[in-house]
Amino acid sequence: MLFRKRFYFSFFLFFHVLSFFAQDNGKVVPLKKIINNIEHQHNVSFNYTENIIFAVQLNPPKKALSLDQKLQYLARKTNLSFENIGNKFINIYKKDNPSxxxxxxxxxxxxxxxxxxxxxxxxxxxxxxxxxxxxxxxxxxxxxxxxxxxxxxxxxxxxxxxxxxxxxxxxxxxxxITELEEIKANAILASGIAKNKDGSFEIKPKKFGILPGLIEPDALQAMQQIPGVNSLDESVASINVRGGTHDQNLFLWNGIRMFQTGHFFGLISVFNPNLAHTISIYKNGSSAFFGESVSSVVAISSTADTTEKNSFSAGINMINADVYAQYNISKKGSIEISARKSITDFVETPTYKQYFNKVFQNTTITDFSFNHNVNYQSDKKFGFHDATLKYIQKIGRKDQLVLDLITIKDNLEVFQSATVYNINKTANNVLHQQNYGGNLLWKRNWNSLNTTKINIYNSSYALLANQQITMGNQIVLQENKVHNNGINLENSHIINSKSSFNEGYQFNEISIANLEQISNPDFYVKDREVLRTHALILEGKYNDTLSRIYFKAGTRINYIEKFKKYIVEPRIQFLYGISKSLNLEMLGELKSQNTQQIIDLQKDYFGIEKRRWIISNNTTIPIQRSKQLSLNLFYTKNDWLVDIENFYKKVTGITTSSQGFQNQLEFVRTTGDYEVLGTEILVQKKINHFLTWLSYTYNKNNYHFSNYSYPSFPNNYELTHTISWAGIYEKNNFKIALGVKWSSGRPKTSLDDSLIDPSNPVLIYKKPNETNLKVFSQINLSSTYKWETTNGVQFKVGISILNILNRKNAISESYRINSLTNSIEKVETFSLQRTPNVSFRVSL
Structure with missing residues (x-):
């Protein structure tokens, strides 16, 4: 019995060991099946031709073997060569004919x-x-x-x-590379500014040279040098593009719509000039992916095209101080932060005083009867700050996440008093303005030809104005709050080296609340409106460098839920190279806008316009719609540049309350349109280190209000003639720029003195905007110098002087009745007086 057990055990052990060493023992299977099993087990790919392995069958190798052991076994059994490339690809070919x-x-x-x-x-x-x-x-x-x-x-x-x-x-x-390239001009207006094939202007702040009056690459100040872009009151919060109001421009910061664009009530841009990497400005022919504007688009992106090295910089000027830092957390992740704060809490510089006098200037009030001047005195506390954060994380080879956050805030507190005919009047006033925003972007490169972008964003804006008047024991409270959020989806496809196609979807929700509360007598009004829109975007591009043809066409189909309304907005960009030096360009677009700013009680609160955002109701506040067409000739040769553009623009659905009237239409509520016909010319020449340019703009801009007694008259923002000149010298690290701005005065409305009774004064106006203010002229200067130490630390100093000749330029004129003196007063406001500024910056 014991012998039998030993025999069975020895027999079993013998055959088990034999089978372990004999790998080819068992059922033969096709080589293709063995290859498929190895591909799944080891995550590799075999490359071969079918005729090589078609008839080959053998015993499969053991699963426990390594990949190389299996390949050696197969090579030994099949007379084939198995070439292993990085444990990822395996090539199979015959041994007898490898060469x-x-x-x-x-x-x-x-x-x-x-x-x-x-x-x-x-x-x-x-x-x-x-x-x-x-x-x-x-x-x-x-x-x-x-x-x-x-x-x-x-x-x-x-x-x-x-x-x-x-x-x-x-x-x-x-x-x-099929991306847009700059037209053959190294610089337009200044180094760091270029014009693209799609008609847009592109500013690279880090490559920015210098412009008259600017010592920092401020995006909203720099864009005012572009023909057709103006600010009638020198404010970046009142930028007018081809006759449009400021709220008709779309301002985007990393995909976030910004409802506040200026600090210090518009004299300083809220966008940190030391942060932005690319600023794109469209006067016409903007992409179909841009909605909610009937005028220009200003898109600011602080995402660099390539990974940057760690850097830090800090600077100060006579208004604010700021810091900027960029740090690479890892090979695939980086963080970027910036912060800026006014220095008015610590010191009142000459620049600050001129800015303050400009915004809150003691309005010159001339009494027609007694020629009496009324001067206000005030104690004030003012400050502002902004901060941004960007986080970029690459995930694998194809994915990228980008998070952007921004916060902006202005605070003003003023105790104001005035004595008129022994009557004392005081007021405690508070004004807070802030804008918060966030954007999360996911980008995936599926392959070299297809890319997807999805971003979710939110923007919140709030304006709080609180005025306390002791005489009469009255308190006035006003609030304007905006909440905007949405999601954007964009797919990009490269069809071939000349053609590409994009499609996308956008959802946008905007909520606007307005509050007005007055005590003694009691008055309270609060309303909140919400509007949701959906947009489908289709866009195609053809760019043939050989035939010198660039064509881009797209359409945006909007659906407004509340009104159950569809709006189709086609866009077109066409450029043809007549020769290597001469290009013909045509741009056209239809656009719409559901929000606008209205101006209520603009004579209150220091005379500052309290502009409030409101939403269209599709009746008394229509949806604004625009159409625009422009034809452009662009010539560059031998460092000469000539740009001539003619355009036609019409915007319908405007309201009188959004146009800033200070005449007989101030309290009239009606709707209409404006129509602009204009020409913009830029001539530029570069000679070695010297660049000079001259620009001229002509526009004829008229309102049309069919329900008003004067159905047609000049637009409040019409500047019939505007001329600018600059001379810029840049060599090595030294830059200096001198410039002149001249424009015909803006329209104004005069009183009909012959119909006014001094004993019972009533404002009786002549035809709206039939005369003009005196011409506006200003000479500006700026200069910067940069040097670097041996250890790589850079220093930069700059100086600028606005309005060198200290010219007193009137920028508005209106009339009102003084209830204390029972007389008519003329109210004039003026531009900045001579304003110096000095900056210093250090970069590591």
């Missing part, structure tokens, strides 16, 4: 991914293509020279005479 084969892989140079369906073209014009793994293979005798090409990549010529058949070729293709 006759050429194989290879084609990769993208940007993301190192293999390229499928790349064309391999031989001298005899025959072709083969790479497979799903980017692999190709052919007989060496077929061709030693071949061409590799693929849509979206630069073709490459390969010579394989000295090719070693033991290793496959690894070929990388560079992507063919």
């Amino acid at each position: 006759k084969m050429i194989c290879g892989y084609v990769f993208s140079a940007t993301d190192k991914q293999t390229i499928e369906n790349a064309n391999i073209t031989f001298l005899n014009k025959t072709q083969i293509q790479t497979d799903s793994h980017g692999y190709f293979k052919f007989e060496k005798e077929d061709a030693a020279i071949f061409l590799i090409s693929h849509i979206g990549f630069i073709s490459k010529r390969i010579v394989a005479d000295n090719y070693n058949s033991k290793n496959c070729l690894e070929i990388t293709l560079e992507p063919e």
Whole structure:
């Protein structure tokens, strides 16, 4: 019995060990099935031709073996060669004829991914293509020279005479750049400013040179040098593009719509000039992905095109101080922060005093009867700050997340008193203005030809005005709050080296609340409106550099839920190169806008216009709609640049309350339109380190209010003639710019003195805007110098002087009745007086 057990045990052990060493014992299976099993187990890919493995069958190798052991086993059993490339790709070819084969892989140079369906073209014009793994293979005798090409990549010529058949070729293709390039002008107006093929102006603050009156690359100040862009009251919160009001412009910061654009009530931009990487400005022909504006688009992106090195800078001028830092957390992650704060809490500089006098100037009030001047005195406390944060994280080779946050705030507190005919009047006044925003962007490059972007954003704006008047024991409280959020989806496809196509969807929700409360007598009004819109966007582009044709067309289909209304907005950009030096450009667009700013009680609160955001109700407050067409000739040769543009623009659905009337229409509520016909000319010449340019703008801008007694008259924002000149010198680290601005006076409405009874004064006006203010002229100067220490620390100093000649330019004129004196008063406001500024900055 014991012998039998030992026999069975020895017999079992013998055959078990034998089967362990005998790998080929068992059922034979096709080699293709074995290959498939290895691909799944080891996550590799085999490349071969079917005729090589078609009839091969053998016992499969043990699963416990390593990949290399399995390949050695297969090579030993099949008389085939198995070439392992990086444990990812395995090539199979016959052992007896390896020298006759050429194989290879084609990769993208940007993301190192293999390229499928790349064309391999031989001298005899025959072709083969790479497979799903980017692999190709052919007989060496077929061709030693071949061409590799693929849509979206630069073709490459390969010579394989000295090719070693033991290793496959690894070929990388560079992507063919199809992005917009600057027109052949190195600089327009200043270094760092260029004009793109789509008609937009692009500002690169980090490459920015200098402009008259500017020592920092302030986006909203710099754009006012572009023909057709003005600010009648020198405020970045009142930028007028081709006759439009400020609220008709769309301002985007990293995809976030900004409802507040100026500090210090418009004299300083809220966008930190040391932060932005690219600023794009569209006067016409904007992309269909931009909605909610009937005038220009200003898109600011602080996301750099390439990864930047760690940096830090800090600066100060006579208004504010700021810091900026960029730090790479890892190879794939970085963080960027900036912060800026006014220094008015610590010191009142000459620049601050001029700014304050400009905004809160003691309005010159001339009494018609007694020629008596009334001067207000006040104790004031003013300050502002802004801060931004950006976080970028790359995920793998294809994905990227970007988070942007921004906060802006202005605070003003004023105790005001005035004595008129022994009557004392005092008021405690508070004004707070703030804008918060956030945007989360996910971007994925599916491959070299397809990209998807999804971003979710929110923007919140609040204006609080509180005025206390002791005489009469009255308190006035006003609030305007805006909440805007939404989601954007955009897909981009490169069809070939000349054509691309984009499509997208956008959802936008905006809520606006207004509150007005007055005590003694009691008055309370509060309303809140919400509007939701959906937009479908389709856009295609064709760019042929050989035939010098650039064409981009798109459409935006808006659906407004509340009104159950569809609005279609086509856009077009066309450029034809008549020659290498001369381009013809045509731009056109239809756009709409559901929000606008109205001006209530503009004579209260220091005479500052308290502009409130409101939403269209599709009746008394219509949806604003615009149409615009422009034709442009652009010439560049031998450092000469000539840009001539003619345009037509019409905006319907405007309300009188949004236009800032201070005449007989101030309390009239009606709707209408304005129509602009204009010409913009820029002539520029560069001579070595010297750049000079002269611009001229003409526009005829008229209102049309069919229900008003004067159905047509000049627009409040019409500047019939505007001329600007600048001379800029830049050499090494020294820059200086001198410039002149001249414009015909803006329209004004005069009183009809012949109909006014001094004993019972009533404001009786002549026809609206039939006369003009005196001409506006100003000379500005700026200069900067930069140097660097041996350890790489950079220092920069700058000085600027606005209105060198200290000219007193009137920017508005209106009339009112003084209830204390029972007389008519003329109210005039003036531009900035001579205003110096000095800056200092250090960068690491």
